[in-house]
Amino acid sequence: MTAVPSAATTSGSPPHPLSDWRAKFALLALIWGMSFVFIKVGASALSPMQLALGRMAAGALPLLALVLLRGGRLPTSPRLVGHMFVAALLLNTVPFTLFGYAAQLIPSALMGIVNAATPLFGVVFSMALLSDERPDRDRVLGLGIGFLGVLTVFGVWNTLGEVAAGDRDSVVGMLFVVGATACYGIGTPYLRRFVAGSSHGALELSSLQLLLGSLPLALLVPFLTEAPTGVTWQVVASVAVLGVLGTGVAYILQYAIVREAGATVATTVTYVAPVVAITAGIVLMGETLTWNQPLGAVVVVLGAALCQGVVRVRRVAPPRPGPRPHAKGRRARARRPFA
Numbered sequence: 001m002t003a004v005p006s007a008a009t010t011s012g013s014p015p016h017p018l019s020d021w022r023a024k025f026a027l028l029a030l031i032w033g034m035s036f037v038f039i040k041v042g043a044s045a046l047s048p049m050q051l052a053l054g055r056m057a058a059g060a061l062p063l064l065a066l067v068l069l070r071g072g073r074l075p076t077s078p079r080l081v082g083h084m085f086v087a088a089l090l091l092n093t094v095p096f097t098l099f100g101y102a103a104q105l106i107p108s109a110l111m112g113i114v115n116a117a118t119p120l121f122g123v124v125f126s127m128a129l130l131s132d133e134r135p136d137r138d139r140v141l142g143l144g145i146g147f148l149g150v151l152t153v154f155g156v157w158n159t160l161g162e163v164a165a166g167d168r169d170s171v172v173g174m175l176f177v178v179g180a181t182a183c184y185g186i187g188t189p190y191l192r193r194f195v196a197g198s199s200h201g202a203l204e205l206s207s208l209q210l211l212l213g214s215l216p217l218a219l220l221v222p223f224l225t226e227a228p229t230g231v232t233w234q235v236v237a238s239v240a241v242l243g244v245l246g247t248g249v250a251y252i253l254q255y256a257i258v259r260e261a262g263a264t265v266a267t268t269v270t271y272v273a274p275v276v277a278i279t280a281g282i283v284l285m286g287e288t289l290t291w292n293q294p295l296g297a298v299v300v301v302l303g304a305a306l307c308q309g310v311v312r313v314r315r316v317a318p319p320r321p322g323p324r325p326h327a328k329g330r331r332a333r334a335r336r337p338f339a
Contacts, residue, residue: 021260028253029269033276035246036108037284041238047225048100051239053217056092058243059251060210067207074208075200081212083194084205088213090187092247095180097217102180105173112274114177116150119143119307121185122267138306146271146303153274153296188267192258202255210247268307271300 042051067074075081102111123143195205257266275297 021257021265024253024256025261025265025269026272028250028257029272030276031245031250031253032269033273034280035242036277037280038238038242038246039103040108042235042242043100043103045230045232045235046228046239048103049097049217049221049225050228051100052093052096053214053221054239055096055243055247056210056214056217058240059247059249060207060214060243062244063203063207063210063248063252067204070203072201072204074204074211075198080195080198080200081208083190084208085212087187087191087195088209089216090183090190091251092210092213093216095183095187098176098180098183102173102176105169105176111173111177112150112154112277114174115181116147116270116274117178118181118184118270119146119267121182122188125186126189126262142303142306143268144303145306146268146300149296149299149301149303150271150274151296152292152299153278155290155292184270185267188254188258191255192262196255196259202252202259205255206248206251209251265307268304271304275300 039051042054046054064074075084099111123140198205254266254269257269278293278297
């Protein structure tokens with residue numbers, strides 16, 4: 001897909017700060033990293049399915065209103081709507097619900113560790129679904145370094161030991177998170193192959209995705225969950241912010257990143273978001289910082305930079321073979337006439 005120059009670029013005026021996909025990437029990492037604070041508050045009074053539904057509904061409603069105000073229209077092609085429904089299940093309905101249930105069984109740090117495997121799933125499924133996203137050596141190296149960085153940030157040597165000493169609930173919780181990350185890993189390249197090339201804008205596509213993802217939960221929640229109790233204004237505000245920013249605005253940014261930088265790069269936001277989450281926990285919730293967290297943050301940034309092509313590994317070309325010793329003398333003797 002070729003990029004179309006914007007009006008700002010062609011007119012000579014300075015580009016918008018978010019015109020570069022790297023700026024969108026940083027903003028998306030900030031939003032999703034901060035989302036952990038709002039999820040924690042919302043989960044104090046809502047069930048996992050209720051929280052997932054509230055998050056998607058709060059994100060879909062303002063986006064739909066914005067579409068109407070701008071005179072836009074949601075996609076109506078049955079083929080595109082079908083692909084969008086699959087994408088909504090993979091990127092919203094199923095993983096949001098699985099994370100909610102996993103949070104009841106395992107520590108949030110372990111959820112972050114397993115969730116960091118999203119780019120690895122993304123590489124595998126991108127190779128299967130996208131012909132133009134074959135990972136090169138720098139990208140594979142960046143994925144590996146970034147994953148090691150996330151393990152360092154969360155202190156995996158301590159967390160895994162605690163899980164190993166627990167009961168089978170920990171294993172079930174880890175399987176829930178693996179299922180969620182696998183959904184993210186296949187959902188992003190699926191989105192690029194079947195949806196991102198459409199003529200519709202990110203606003204319309206994001207609105208439709210959240211609307212379609214909300215429908216299954218809207219049908220199931222009344223029958224499978226009880227009415228929540230102890231809902232405070234903090235819970236309502238957290239779900240609203242989580243929906244509008246963490247789901248609505250975030251998915252507009254994700255669509256743009258997938259289109260401009262590719263599905264594999266888009267999934268690496270899960271490397272940076274945990275660093276933001278830890279920083280938010282220290283500043284907003286008074287959590288302490290251990291030695292492994294800043295070290296891991298540096299490794300995470302390095303891995304993401306390799307994946308995005310900001311940093312490249314210098315390849316030293318092998319020396320060219322020079323002329324063999326005395327070759328010149330032999331050629332000179334060969335040209336001499338016989339005496």
